[in-house]
Amino acid sequence: MSPTNVSMTVNGKTVSAAVEPRTLLIHYLRENLGLTGSHIGCDTSHCGACTVDVDGRSVKSCTMFAVQAAGANVLTIEGMAGADGKLSALQEGFREMHGLQCGYCTPGMIIRAHRLLQENPNPSESEIRIGISGNLCRCTGYQNIVRAIQYAAAKLAGLEFKEAAE
Amino acid sequence: MGHSARLLWEDLLIPGSFEYHRPASLSEAVALLGRLDSDARLIAGGHSLIPMMKLRLAMPTHLVDLAGVAELKGARLEGGEIVIGAMTTQREIIMSGVLAEHAPILRETAEVIADPQVRYVGTIGGNVANGDPGNDMPALMMALGASYVLSGPGGERRVPARDYYLSPYETAAQPGEVLAAIRVPKPPAGHGWAYEKLKRKVGDYATAAAAVILTVSGGRIASCAIGLTNVGGTALFASEAAAATVGTALDPPTLARAAAAATAIASPAEDGRGSAEYRAKMAGVMTARALKRAFARAAS
Numbered sequence: 204m205s206p207t208n209v210s211m212t213v214n215g216k217t218v219s220a221a222v223e224p225r226t227l228l229i230h231y232l233r234e235n236l237g238l239t240g241s242h243i244g245c246d247t248s249h250c251g252a253c254t255v256d257v258d259g260r261s262v263k264s265c266t267m268f269a270v271q272a273a274g275a276n277v278l279t280i281e282g283m284a285g286a287d288g289k290l291s292a293l294q295e296g297f298r299e300m301h302g303l304q305c306g307y308c309t310p311g312m313i314i315r316a317h318r319l320l321q322e323n324p325n326p327s328e329s330e331i332r333i334g335i336s337g338n339l340c341r342c343t344g345y346q347n348i349v350r351a352i353q354y355a356a357a358k359l360a361g362l363e364f365k366e367a368a369e
Numbered sequence: 370m371g372h373s374a375r376l377l378w379e380d381l382l383i384p385g386s387f388e389y390h391r392p393a394s395l396s397e398a399v400a401l402l403g404r405l406d407s408d409a410r411l412i413a414g415g416h417s418l419i420p421m422m423k424l425r426l427a428m429p430t431h432l433v434d435l436a437g438v439a440e441l442k443g444a445r446l447e448g449g450e451i452v453i454g455a456m457t458t459q460r461e462i463i464m465s466g467v468l469a470e471h472a473p474i475l476r477e478t479a480e481v482i483a484d485p486q487v488r489y490v491g492t493i494g495g496n497v498a499n500g501d502p503g504n505d506m507p508a509l510m511m512a513l514g515a516s517y518v519l520s521g522p523g524g525e526r527r528v529p530a531r532d533y534y535l536s537p538y539e540t541a542a543q544p545g546e547v548l549a550a551i552r553v554p555k556p557p558a559g560h561g562w563a564y565e566k567l568k569r570k571v572g573d574y575a576t577a578a579a580a581v582i583l584t585v586s587g588g589r590i591a592s593c594a595i596g597l598t599n600v601g602g603t604a605l606f607a608s609e610a611a612a613a614t615v616g617t618a619l620d621p622p623t624l625a626r627a628a629a630a631a632t633a634i635a636s637p638a639e640d641g642r643g644s645a646e647y648r649a650k651m652a653g654v655m656t657a658r659a660l661k662r663a664f665a666r667a668a669s
Contacts (some may be wrong), residue, residue: 204386224389224432225422246383247420249572251486260460260489266419267490270389271412271434315486336571337484 211275214282224270229253231269240280240310251338254311255279261318280310292355293317302351304342312338316352325356384422391434395520395549398433402545403522405431413456413495416487441549444468451553455494462493471555474562478509481566498548500538503574507604508596512580515553521546534603560584561667565659567651575599576642577651581659585667590614600635600652607631610656619664627660628653
C-alpha cells in the first residue's frame with residue numbers, strides 16, 4: 204500500500220509523516236519521529252514498555268496502528284519534563300526512590316503511572332499495583348517503582364512523601 | 370544507504386499490507402464490507418486482530434475500523450433490556466453506572482480481562498464477536514441470556530449468545546455482517562451473580578472460568594444459568610450444572626453435583642495452564658465457587 208499522511212499531536216507539537224497503514228504507532232514514534240524513549244519490549248502487547256498516552260488512555264503502542272491514532276493527542280516520555288528540563292514529579296520520584304535499575308521498562312511505567320495519577324490522585328498501594336499490572340519490570344524492581352509513584356502522588360498533592368515502614 | 374535502511378524498515382513492519390478504512394456510521398461500515406473483497410476485516414480495539422496480523426496468521430487486504438462509529442458506543446437501558454454498543458471498551462464497561470446498577474457481573478468480568486492498557490482499547494464487541502474460546506465475555510453472555518444484534522446488507526437480525534458460537538473462531542455471523550450491539554435482558558433486582566476466573570497471572574486467559582446468574586426465593590434457588598470460559602472449543606452453556614441447583618439451598622451435595630456436571634461437559638486442550646483433566650476439574654471448581662458467591666449475594 205502506498206504511504207499516506209498521518210498527523211497527530213505528540214507532546215504538544217503537531218507532527219506528520221507519510222507511512223503505510225500497517226505502520227505500528229511505536230514504529231511511527233521511534234522511526235519516523237525519532238522519539239526513541241518509548242521502548243519495544245515483547246512486541247506482543249504483554250510487557251507495557253511501549254506504553255504511551257493516546258487521548259487520555261494508556262495504550263500499548265506496539266498494538267495500535269499509527270493511522271488509528273491519526274488526529275489524536277499523544278504523550279510520550281519525552282513530553283514529561285518541563286520545557287526547561289525540570290523533571291516531572293514522576294520522573295523525580297523514580298530518581299529519588301530508585302524506581303529504576305536497567306531502565307528499560309521505565310518510560311512505559313512513567314507514562315502509565317501518569318494516567319493512573321490523573322484518574323486517581325491518591326491511590327492506595329494496592330491500586331498502584333493493579334494500575335501498573337500491565338507493565339513488566341524484568342529487574343523485578345516493583346517495590347521501588349511503587350514507592351516512586353507514591354512519591355509523585357504526594358508531591359503533586361503538595362505533601363511530603365513519608366516512606367511506609369518496611 | 371537507502372538499501373540497508375529499507376531492509377530495516379521492512380523488518381519492523383511486521384503485519385502484511387492492507388488498505389485502511391474508517392467509516393463514520395454503521396450503514397457506511399456495512400456498505401464498505403459489501404463492496405470490499407472477502408479478505409476485508411473489521412477492527413475494533415485490535416488487541417486480538419493486530420497480534421494475529423503481526424504473526425501473519427491474519428492477512429486482511431482491507432481493515433474497516435469501527436472507531437469512528439459513534440452509534441456503537443456506550444451502554445443504556447431500553448425497556449427491559451440493557452443495550453451495550455459493540456465499541457464500548459472494557460474500561461467503559463467498568464466505569465458504567467447503568468451496568469453497575471443493573472448487571473454488575475459485567476464489571477466483575479471486565480476487571481479480570483487482560484490489563485489496564487488493554488482494557489482502555491479492547492471492546493466488548495470484539496471480545497464476543499471473534500469466537501476465541503479464551504475470551505471471557507461469551508460465557509457471561511450465555512449466562513445472561515444475551516442476544517447479539519448483527520447488521521448486514523439485508524438489515525438487522527438477533528442471534529442468542531447461546532447459539533452464536535460454532536467452533537473456535539467460527540460463529541453464526543455471516544460475511545458482511547457487523548456485530549453492532551449486545552442486548553441483555555435486565556436481570557431481576559436482587560439477583561445473585563459471580564464470575565470466577567482461575568488464571569496464572571495478570572493478562573492470562575483463563576485456566577477455567579465460570580459465570581453464574583441466579584435468583585433466590587424463600588432461601589432456595591429459583592433460577593440459575595451458568596457459562597464456562599476456555600474449557601472447550603467455544604464458551605459452554607452449562608445447563609445441567611445449573612438445573613442441578615434449582616430448588617436447593619446450595620447444600621454441599623448440590624454443589625458437588627453442579628461441579629461434576631460442569632466438569633463433565635468441559636473438553637479443554639492440554640496447554641501451559643495444565644492437563645486437560647486438571648482444567649476440566651477446575652471448570653467444576655470455578656462453577657462451585659461462583660455459585661457460592663452468587664448465592665451469598667442474592668436477596669432471598
